[in-house]
Amino acid sequence: MPELSVGDRHWSVEPGCNLLDALLEAGQSVAHSCRAGSCGACRVRCLHGEPLDARPDALPASERAAGWRLACQCRVSEDLGVELFDPAQQTLAAEVVGHDWLAPEVLRLRLAAEVPLRYQAGQHLLLWRDHSLARPYSLASLPGEDAFLEFHIDCAGRGGFCDHARRLRPGDPLRLSGLQGGALRYEPEWQERPLWLLATGTGLAPLWAILREALRQGHAGPIHLLHLARSSTEHYLADALDGLAQRHTNLQVTLLEHSETGAWLQAQRPSRDTLALLCGAPARVDALARALYLAGLPRGQLYREPYITAAGA
Incomplete structure (x- = not known):
């Protein structure tokens, strides 16, 4: 049976098991959201061994070259050692600069990042509530024109991030990571x-x-x-x-x-x-x-x- 390791901890897992499930079942704190390889929340870095990756195109080539993989899309087929994504060290600090309601259940959240962020219209970011909860949201702001990062959050449902977003106020901190682009862009x-x-x-x-x-x-x-x-x-x-x-x-x-x-x-x-x-x-x-x-x-x-x-x- 393959052996999975995180830091000093090692344990055996079933061949072909989903990497995210194996980590969560072992009590490891891994943020996750969509389980479809779209949000990028569950990234881990492979230190040794190589999992079977169903979505090799889900991360930029530079991140893959550095060993990063999406745990939800990987299966363990051999001994594998991974490093968990650390939001405290590997995300960008931001501050709420705007919080208002565009409709009864649509929250407009505006953030100022501690370091200017280069992005393109149509891309999305992960917003982190804490080390274990992140959600992807598309940017509504226009790079080079808006002095803030803007997100429109549908709060019609209840959930960990939506509930937190409702309570945010200007000056409150958030963290950002995983700038990615999907199908949407302008050429x-x-x-x-x-x-x-x-x-x-x-x-x-x-x-x-x-x-x-x-x-x-x-x-x-x-x-x-x-x-x-x-x-x-x-x-x-x-x-x-x-x-x-x-x-x-x-x-x-x-x-x-x-x-x-x-x-x-x-x-x-x-x-x-x-x-x-x-x-x-x-x-x-x-x-x-x-x-x-x-x-x-x-x-x-x-x-x-x-x-x-x-x-x-």
């Missing part, structure tokens, strides 16, 4: 093409940043932003979006409730060169992508980033 060569930005709930956060990045770069093609919400009160950036639409004639904004989605989709006829960026709840993102594909949009022009979160986030 300069897209400037002449029709751009559709489709968001559900707080999936609007990264698309708000990408929209402003596209406009800052002088996007010349038409832009259509769709925001789907549970009710009209949850269109939390309606005024800001309206202001942008009034200043940019190529921007069209549509705000719908979920019950109106079907009729909207049936009426859409995207051109063959349209690019669509989708973000939000997995089931709704999948439904939107499927409908756009059936309407004639090639899969290679659909950029999807579903929010994958743990229960009790």
Whole structure:
């Protein structure tokens, strides 16, 4: 049986067992969230041995070269020694500089990092409550323009991080790590093409940043932003979006409730060169992508980033 070791502790595990489960069952403190290789919370560094990694592309090449792996995506097939991620030493300190409610259940959290952070519109970060709880959130701020890091947190449910976020006040500390980019981004060569930005709930956060990045770069093609919400009160950036639409004639904004989605989709006829960026709840993102594909949009022009979160986030 393979032997797993952390520091001075060594124990035998079943061949092929999930590395995250093996660590947690042995009482090791490993932050984790999505278990899908998306959030990056459960990273560990391999000191000797090599696990079977189902998602070798989930971390940047530089981190993999340094031995970092996502425990939730690894299986133990041989003797393996790992070092746990230490949030106290390997994260960036930040301070709350803004805490307000954009809608009854949507919290806008603004942070100032102790060291300026270089990032791109569409990327996300891990926010740490403490050493054992971290959650990924997309950046809604625009690099080079906003003097803070902004996050939109859906607090409709109850959970460890949401409950903590509700109680935060300006001046309170948080820690940050795991800056990553997924499918969402803006490319300069897209400037002449029709751009559709489709968001559900707080999936609007990264698309708000990408929209402003596209406009800052002088996007010349038409832009259509769709925001789907549970009710009209949850269109939390309606005024800001309206202001942008009034200043940019190529921007069209549509705000719908979920019950109106079907009729909207049936009426859409995207051109063959349209690019669509989708973000939000997995089931709704999948439904939107499927409908756009059936309407004639090639899969290679659909950029999807579903929010994958743990229960009790």
